[in-house]
Amino acid sequence: MDFRLGESSEALRAEFRAFLDVHVTRALEEQVYRTGVSHDAEFTRALVDGGWMAPGWPVELGGQGLDPIEMLTVGEELGRADAPTYGIGTTVMVATVIRAVGTDEQKSAIIPKALAGDIVIVLGFSEPEAGSDVAAAATRAERDGDEWIINGQKMFTTNAQIGDYVFLLTRTNTDVPKHKGLTMFLVPMDQPGIEVQAVFTLSGERTNISYYNDVRVSDSWRIGGVDEGWTTMTVALTAEHGAGFASPMARLLAAAEAWAVEAEDDDGNCRLDDPEVREALGRTAIDIEVSRLLQRRVAWMAETGLDMTTEGPMSKLFSSEALKERAQDMVDIVGPDALRSYFDPTAPCHGVIEHMLRHAVGTTIYAGTSEIHRNMIAQRGLGLPRTR
Amino acid sequence: MELRPSDEQQLLIDSYGSLYAKESSPERVRAAEPLGFDAALWDQLVEQGSMSMAVDEAHGGWGASVLDLALVAELHGQALAPAPLIETQVACRLLARVGGATADALLADALDGRRLVTTALRRPRQGVAQLVPAGAVATDVIVRDGDRLVVVPAGDDRVVPENVGSLPLADVPLSKTTDPVAIAEGPAVDTALDVALDDWLVLTAAALSGMAGRSVEIGVAYAGERVAFDQKIGSFQAVGHRLADCATRAEGAQLLAREAAWAFEEEPDRGPELAAMAFAFAAAAARDCSDWSLHFHGGYGFMLEYDIQLYYRRSRAWANVVMSPAAACRRVADKRYGPAGGR
Numbered sequence: 001m002d003f004r005l006g007e008s009s010e011a012l013r014a015e016f017r018a019f020l021d022v023h024v025t026r027a028l029e030e031q032v033y034r035t036g037v038s039h040d041a042e043f044t045r046a047l048v049d050g051g052w053m054a055p056g057w058p059v060e061l062g063g064q065g066l067d068p069i070e071m072l073t074v075g076e077e078l079g080r081a082d083a084p085t086y087g088i089g090t091t092v093m094v095a096t097v098i099r100a101v102g103t104d105e106q107k108s109a110i111i112p113k114a115l116a117g118d119i120v121i122v123l124g125f126s127e128p129e130a131g132s133d134v135a136a137a138a139t140r141a142e143r144d145g146d147e148w149i150i151n152g153q154k155m156f157t158t159n160a161q162i163g164d165y166v167f168l169l170t171r172t173n174t175d176v177p178k179h180k181g182l183t184m185f186l187v188p189m190d191q192p193g194i195e196v197q198a199v200f201t202l203s204g205e206r207t208n209i210s211y212y213n214d215v216r217v218s219d220s221w222r223i224g225g226v227d228e229g230w231t232t233m234t235v236a237l238t239a240e241h242g243a244g245f246a247s248p249m250a251r252l253l254a255a256a257e258a259w260a261v262e263a264e265d266d267d268g269n270c271r272l273d274d275p276e277v278r279e280a281l282g283r284t285a286i287d288i289e290v291s292r293l294l295q296r297r298v299a300w301m302a303e304t305g306l307d308m309t310t311e312g313p314m315s316k317l318f319s320s321e322a323l324k325e326r327a328q329d330m331v332d333i334v335g336p337d338a339l340r341s342y343f344d345p346t347a348p349c350h351g352v353i354e355h356m357l358r359h360a361v362g363t364t365i366y367a368g369t370s371e372i373h374r375n376m377i378a379q380r381g382l383g384l385p386r387t388r
Numbered sequence: 389m390e391l392r393p394s395d396e397q398q399l400l401i402d403s404y405g406s407l408y409a410k411e412s413s414p415e416r417v418r419a420a421e422p423l424g425f426d427a428a429l430w431d432q433l434v435e436q437g438s439m440s441m442a443v444d445e446a447h448g449g450w451g452a453s454v455l456d457l458a459l460v461a462e463l464h465g466q467a468l469a470p471a472p473l474i475e476t477q478v479a480c481r482l483l484a485r486v487g488g489a490t491a492d493a494l495l496a497d498a499l500d501g502r503r504l505v506t507t508a509l510r511r512p513r514q515g516v517a518q519l520v521p522a523g524a525v526a527t528d529v530i531v532r533d534g535d536r537l538v539v540v541p542a543g544d545d546r547v548v549p550e551n552v553g554s555l556p557l558a559d560v561p562l563s564k565t566t567d568p569v570a571i572a573e574g575p576a577v578d579t580a581l582d583v584a585l586d587d588w589l590v591l592t593a594a595a596l597s598g599m600a601g602r603s604v605e606i607g608v609a610y611a612g613e614r615v616a617f618d619q620k621i622g623s624f625q626a627v628g629h630r631l632a633d634c635a636t637r638a639e640g641a642q643l644l645a646r647e648a649a650w651a652f653e654e655e656p657d658r659g660p661e662l663a664a665m666a667f668a669f670a671a672a673a674a675r676d677c678s679d680w681s682l683h684f685h686g687g688y689g690f691m692l693e694y695d696i697q698l699y700y701r702r703s704r705a706w707a708n709v710v711m712s713p714a715a716a717c718r719r720v721a722d723k724r725y726g727p728a729g730g731r
Contacts, residue, residue: 001397001455002390002654003647016650069389107714273728275718282720290640293647300389314636371629378628382608382635385623 005296009073010068016074019050020081032084032344033355036206039087039159044117045087052117054092061099062115069363073301076292079247086205087120087159094121094140094167094186097236101224108204110165110186122163123152124210125233131155132372134169135179135230139212141165141170147186150215151192156366157210160196163189166210167236186221187212203359242312244295245319245363249288249326252356255280255349256330263334263348280336282334284326284336291319310381313373320363327356391643397459400452404460407432408467414695420470424554425525430471434446434501442477447484448499455586458594458649462642465595465674468600468702471524472506472556475589479505479530482584483571485534486537487638491571494528494539501525505539508560509585509710515563521709523558524548530571531562536578538568553705586660589716590648591708593666597641600674603699604634607681611695614686627684634677641670661723668716671707678703 012016013144023046036087036137041169057063066074077149078085098106113119130136139152150170152318166187173181179264187194193215199207224232260272260281300306330353331338342351364370378384393401411429420426442457443449457477464473476498483495497503508517508531517523517531526542533540546558562568573581575609608631611622621627648662678699682689689696707713722728 001393001646001650003650004654005389005539022592271674272635272725275728278721278728279714279717280726282664282668282717282724285661285720285724286669289662289665290644290669293643294640296389297391297643300391303389310635314639317632318636318640371625374629374632375625377632377635378622378625382604382622382628383621383627384608384612384631387623387625387628388592 005069005073005239009070012070013073013077016077017080019046019052020077020083024081024083028084029082029265032202034081035370036200037162037203038157039082039120039162040084040204041117044088045086048115048117053088053117054095056088057115061111062160064179068299068302069296076247080250082248082251087122087300088117089160090123090167091119091121093236094123094226096163096173097167097232098186098223100226100235101232103220105220106186106223114212119164120159120162120191121165122157122159124157124166124168126155127153128155131371134233135182135382137169137171137182139168139170139178141168141172141183141185141217142215143172143219146219147216150185150187150212150217153211155209156199156207157196158205159209160189160208160210161198165189166194168212169229169233170251172229176227178294179230181227182233183226184223184229184232185217186223187215188221188371191215201362204355205362217229234245242295242298242308243319243367244291244298244315244317245323245360246288246295247292247361248356248359249284249291249319249323249353252323252327252330253284255352255356256284256334259334259348259353263337276334277333279328280329284329287319287326291315291322294318313368313376314354314381315369316367317377318371320360323356323363324360327353327360331357332355391646393459393506396434397456400456401459401463403436404463407436408463411468412469412471414468414698417468417470417698422550422553423524423548424470424556424621425472426470429469430456431501433471433473438473438517439459439476439480439499439501442480443484443495443499444591448496449480449484453585453649454590454652455646455649457591458645460575461591461594462598462601462645464708465598468557468599469605470554472504474524474588474595475506475522475526476504477583477591478587479507481531481587482507482580485583486576486580490539490569505530507581507584507588508532509581512562515561517560517562519549519551519709520560522556523560524556526558529560531560532577532581533568533570535574535577536570537572537580538562538570538711540568551705553702553709555702555705555709557709560658564595578713585710586652586663588710589719590645590652590659590663591665592664592710593641593670594649596667596670596674596703596706597638597645598669598701599699600634600638600641600677601676603696603703604631604638606696606699607631607634607677609680611684630680631684634673634680637669637673638677641666641673644669661720664716664719664723667711668713668720671703671713671716674699674703675707 038264055064055066059065141148141150168185168187171181195211196207263271298311340347429672440449441452444451483491490656498505504526505528507524508520546560548558614621647665648666652659682696682700
């Protein structure tokens, strides 16, 4: 057995960390906190120029041909730097789907621009009445000659206000079971009938509701077959090898450690000498290690070509729930000062702990709630009967 | 990165797996209660070279890695094996490390099973080494006596308390031993015991991860057959979701214990910190997995007839006999930041 990621990954880590140290500036961080928008044109340009836009892609398509473990290393560093990559993430994800199932015309129209950072693609999956049960989507697409007419609304279309395209899950058939009547489109955002309304969230991130009112889209923008949208969705969802939150937890711990070394209690004792503080810091370090191992296992299995059942869900479930619990623990040991936000210049460690307390909540919800992941583990991993 | 055991390690796993299947069935585990010692199992473990594997060739062993020991410890925990494997391995490694005529002679006897040596990892109180793991069946106990590390025979004056885990613990008095021989003195005592504690933590973590994993399997099997309200109870999310959490923690515990054991040879600077991490995590996982698994048995789980209670009791005993999971979290902090007040 060998728990090292390997020399190539560690060399890559050093190189990418140096890159991020230059490009994720304090000013950029503040801009992201203030606007709630995890995307920045200048930073995206730097990523593209550095070859970091889609480093897992083959070199001839603009990537670096990195393997899953090297990609994991890149992801760990992005998380460590808290880099604004949400818009890049969705854009590259959709480019990956188009590369897998798109037409030649779609590939040449989208992929070069996506990898050059010239366009932003956002996701239109969730709806007011379809969150975890995303296949219940009701947004209608009806055929009209060579075009489709779309009506409905989507929740959590993050970055729709700056998006060039929305990757839209629609219902094209109501006479079949719900998974069999879905079709996916890449819809240009710059057209009449699309309205975007800002939604602000607990973590400060801005997302949107987007409305589609008689929006016309050419059939050439259909991604995958008619009524085969669920297959296309599956390509999109498995492109993500399993999320994990060890990196944000490590940011949280680093902030709490920096606080503990400096802070004193009312009697002038260093807070790092308090057994309760030490226990909480130790427990956080443990959960980071476990989260890291669970996520690295997923990357290793992908690299080794082993069949995965529940390793991805275990990584996402454990690390998001642990992030939430440990963020609360850090607030508890820091005490009242932990309540000061990022925007208060006296906040301990620039308000990282307060921000993580809020940010962590979302991690247990988006990309499949903890309950969805528990269902997958119980059924696929443990072989328990279908839960309800 | 490679998360699969090597071919040699797989042979080791298969070999110990069949030994435990034959010699440590739940019936045998029950029959060994309340003392928690099965002499026939112990003889088999000695014959298989289980002590020899823990020390290097220079000391008469065959120098298995700590990871090898941990892979065996996982199976030991899975089977709740009533024999002091980890305790004696830790003692043998301590003896090999301190060296000297007394330690070497005792080690030679321990390796072939003529003597059964264990370690009091906690400081004695009022002249008594309390709740010494394997103290009830040991011939000798390595224990701190002031600023000396001594070996005292475990004799008739020891007291063997019944305990929740049916572990062979004993309160061993030092006073009646006249002039025990010191195997280490001065600062070397702290170091020897601290390193022995690292060994104990990492191997016990592996055993606890095995207990956690087996507890989940027992719970899943029961939830997959028991019917209530006309459905298998595993189809209720109240049951399935808890078991999903348990399975996740059990796998995390196994990964972390293996990583910690691997680090002893491959990244020794991180070994002690990871050992404490692995113990704290595995102890909590074993405790909670056995608890939920027992709970989903309903009233049957509360009956001694069902095996899950064996796991419930031992996971708690192993998780607290030397150090609590909370104390292990503080030990993680000690390893990361140095001792409290040390700056």
